[in-house]
Amino acid sequence: MNSKLIEAMAELDEDTVLDEVQKMISSNTAPLDIVADLQEGMSIIGKRFEKEEYYLSELIMSAEIFEQASALLGENADSGSSKFGSFVLGTIYDDIHDIGKNIVGTIMRSNGFDVIDLGVDVSTEKYIAAIKERKPKVIGISCLLTTCFDNVRQCIREIEDAGLRQDVKIIFGGGPVDEAAGRYVNADIVCKNAQQTVDYCKKIMGVN
Ligand code: B12
Incomplete structure (x- = not known):
């Protein structure tokens, strides 16, 4: 668990999120572990939205940051040709x-x-x-x-x-x-x- 990444996601700190994800990829952290941290940050965002500390604009921002982070993972997760059904x-x-x-x-x-x-x-x-x-x-x-x-x-x-x-x-x-x-x-x-x-x-x- 990378608490810096979770907090940066919750705070919508795009630069730190992308930086931390890149560092985790470089140190061979499993993509699913990175996703788990990002998701933890998203669930904090969801709670802040419920409490009206965040509004729709923050949800949209969170989605954009998450997508950019996922794109980094996608580049590293591609296995090439598919083998199964x-x-x-x-x-x-x-x-x-x-x-x-x-x-x-x-x-x-x-x-x-x-x-x-x-x-x-x-x-x-x-x-x-x-x-x-x-x-x-x-x-x-x-x-x-x-x-x-x-x-x-x-x-x-x-x-x-x-x-x-x-x-x-x-x-x-x-x-x-x-x-x-x-x-x-x-x-x-x-x-x-x-x-x-x-x-x-x-x-x-x-x-x-
Ligand atoms: C980002 C977000 C948005 C973005 C979505 C952007 C996008 N491109 O997806 C935007 C801003 C568009 C948005 C809009 C709305 N949202 Co919204 N949103 C969220 C938020 C903050 C995060 C969701 C997310 O991406 N989580 C991260 C991902 C990785 O997690 P996940 O989706 O759960 O996926 C994981 C698993 O669930 C699972 N999984 C997911 N899908 C699938 C499918 C299969 C087949 C399998 C096997 C597994 C699986 O695997 C994933 C990886 O582990 C949530 C809060 C939350 N805690 O979920 C609210 C939330 C879902 N939204 C909510 C609401 C109310 C809305 C709006 C109605 C707001 C409004 N007033 O307009 C609109 C609805 C628009 C619509 N018609 O769909 C509520 C829903 C409440 C409810 N009871 O249903 C939530 C829970 C926020 C809240 N706490 O109030 N939202």
């Missing part, structure tokens, strides 16, 4: 949060999966089209807004109505997502972070 990923419709989703995508790619990222505000039609075209064994749905849990539930119901549910495992993830939310939307599993997602997909796709 496809993984379709997206943020559910009406939700535009994508930082966590992008991290999951980067880490999955760096572990050899072929990641098809549908972006944010993804409609059910887009998920269904991607399942039909790309035939992934696993899809991941990201959701950061509790008000969008019903959208995820409806999306999974429509995947089932389209006769595709038995073809894919569905992973549900995002800050407020817990086991109860996973059961509510009918996902196969809830993964709290990128590493759990990698481990689960390896198991499902028979990779060891």
Whole structure:
């Protein structure tokens, strides 16, 4: 744990964040450990937003800093060609949060999966089209807004109505997502972070 990085993230001190991330990369810190510190900083930002110490402009700023830091990780996390199966990923419709989703995508790619990222505000039609075209064994749905849990539930119901549910495992993830939310939307599993997602997909796709 790098408390200087956590604090710099929480304080929106962009230069220090990028500097610390670069130093950690140079000293071969695992990308997931760096992400964990950045995320810790983000959760402090979330709490300050709740207490109205921070406003939307600070959230936007935090997202920009996080994205720049992730870009540094992305450059270092690329494994080259993908070896394993496809993984379709997206943020559910009406939700535009994508930082966590992008991290999951980067880490999955760096572990050899072929990641098809549908972006944010993804409609059910887009998920269904991607399942039909790309035939992934696993899809991941990201959701950061509790008000969008019903959208995820409806999306999974429509995947089932389209006769595709038995073809894919569905992973549900995002800050407020817990086991109860996973059961509510009918996902196969809830993964709290990128590493759990990698481990689960390896198991499902028979990779060891
Ligand atoms: C940055 C941010 C924003 C940015 C997002 C920019 C972007 N490009 O993503 C902006 C400014 C746009 C934004 C907007 C809003 N936001 Co906002 N935002 C945040 C904040 C501070 C950080 C989120 C984040 O990126 N965290 C860091 C990442 C790395 O963590 P993560 O997303 O949880 O991802 C990890 C895991 O969850 C998991 N994971 C994530 N996705 C997936 C997917 C899969 C498949 C898997 C397996 C795992 C997985 O792996 C990741 C890595 O470990 C959170 C506070 C918080 N503590 O989460 C609020 C928060 C999510 N926002 C909130 C709100 C209310 C909003 C707005 C409604 C504000 C407004 N009044 O307009 C809008 C909604 C816009 C919309 N329609 O989506 C609330 C939600 C409350 C709730 N009950 O739902 C929060 C919790 C803040 C708060 N405490 O009030 N936001």
